[in-house]
Amino acid sequence: MALRIGIVGCGKIAGNHARALQQVPGVEVVGCCDPDLERARTFAAAHGITTAVGSVGELLDLGLDACTVCTPHPVHEEVVVAAAQAGIHVLCEKPIAVDVVAADRMIEAADRAGITFGVLFQRRFWPAARRIRDAIDDGRIGVPVVGEASVILHRPSSYYSADAWRGRWDTDGGGVLMTQAVHQIDMLQWFMGEAVQVSGFIRTHTHAEHIETEDSASAVVSFASGGTATVTATTGANHNLGNRVTVIGQTGAIASVLEFPEGQEGVNEIWTVPGSTEFRAPFTSGVRANLDVTEVNAGLSDFHTLQVQDFADAVLTGRAPAVTGRDARASLAIVAAVYESSRTGRVVDLTPAPAPVTTKENA
Ligand SMILES: NC(=O)c1ccc[n+]([C@@H]2O[C@H](COP(=O)([O-])OP(=O)(O)OC[C@H]3O[C@@H](n4cnc5c(N)ncnc54)[C@H](O)[C@@H]3O)[C@@H](O)[C@H]2O)c1
Incomplete structure (x- = not known):
């Protein structure tokens, strides 16, 4: 059974996530979402993703096992907490959040739900x-x-x-x-x-x-x-x-x-x-x-792939991911x-x- 993953936020760094996820055996990218629905559709077409929706709720309803979060930092908390409450594993872009109180709420939500929660620090x-x-x-x-x-x-x-x-x-x-x-x-x-x-x-x-x-x-x-x-x-x-x-x-x-x-x-x-x-x-x-920042992001792509691989393996085996929410809080x-x-x-x-x-x- 493939791990069904969705991508939240279809801006610049999301391309690294799509390319990374598509290289990981046993992972299927089943959908993506962005409040700018046209952007989500264009992104889905560019990366061969079948479903593009306009909200996190609709994406989580696709029956995901996990999602990756590529929204602006102040939006990380609401997405991670919603995913955790739905029992969906999350790999979130850095920084974990913009204040430590929000980071603590995210860690607590992940702990309570027993999901795998990783944060992207691919360097x-x-x-x-x-x-x-x-x-x-x-x-x-x-x-x-x-x-x-x-x-x-x-x-x-x-x-x-x-x-x-x-x-x-x-x-x-x-x-x-x-x-x-x-x-x-x-x-x-x-x-x-x-x-x-x-x-x-x-x-x-x-x-x-x-x-x-x-x-x-x-x-x-x-x-x-x-x-x-x-x-x-x-x-x-x-x-x-x-x-x-x-x-x-x-x-x-x-x-x-x-x-x-x-x-x-x-x-x-x-x-x-x-x-x-x-x-x-x-x-x-x-x-x-x-x-240009798009060239910077492209240069980091192989290391996004390694961290996404690590995350998928952590979900499948139940071990902690390489960078946990607590690590990212520091x-x-x-x-x-x-x-x-x-x-x-x-x-x-x-x-x-x-x-x-x-x-x-x-x-
Ligand atoms: N690891 C890295 O090297 C790296 C590099 C670049 C960016 N990032 C991180 O990735 C995140 C996004 O950065 P970016 O440069 O891609 O920004 P961006 O502005 O290009 O893309 C963000 C996208 O999120 C969407 N969005 C906003 N609110 C949303 C919501 N509620 N639900 C779903 N989508 C929503 C926006 O419409 C936009 O398309 C930031 O936290 C940034 O720090 C990490």
């Missing part, structure tokens, strides 16, 4: 990223003590004007941190462990005339391990230098994963891990750096804490407050 499937995770696990890097996530991107103003929801707090939930850097923040905390304190600043510079969310951010994160890291992010650079995550471990070993041009498979640009030392020099004149919590820190001027504590001690006096 974790790069061999270069897994190589770092493995070298942390086997002790060659040791506990990461210093980290750096660098997200130096170019977006033209047309990137924001093309989709009415982008760049506004109510419909996008954030800017470069929420939409782009959340990938590298996810990878940073996957390497470094639980984040406990965050401080930072957000600003809107290059795109100030047409967006209200941040196009630039600088932040510092401290981790339960004692390690610390910085995050630098912008969509306002005139050249797209892509994304880099670097860690330095207790052994002194340095390992980085660089994505340049943006959307291309990440590579270990720096690798000084016992056993081998490698350096790459990727920034040379003549590389076309400022790719990067959102860091992004939300940078916003809070920038607003309040304070360091934000991410650790839960200790339970009050009950004594004879306060019982």
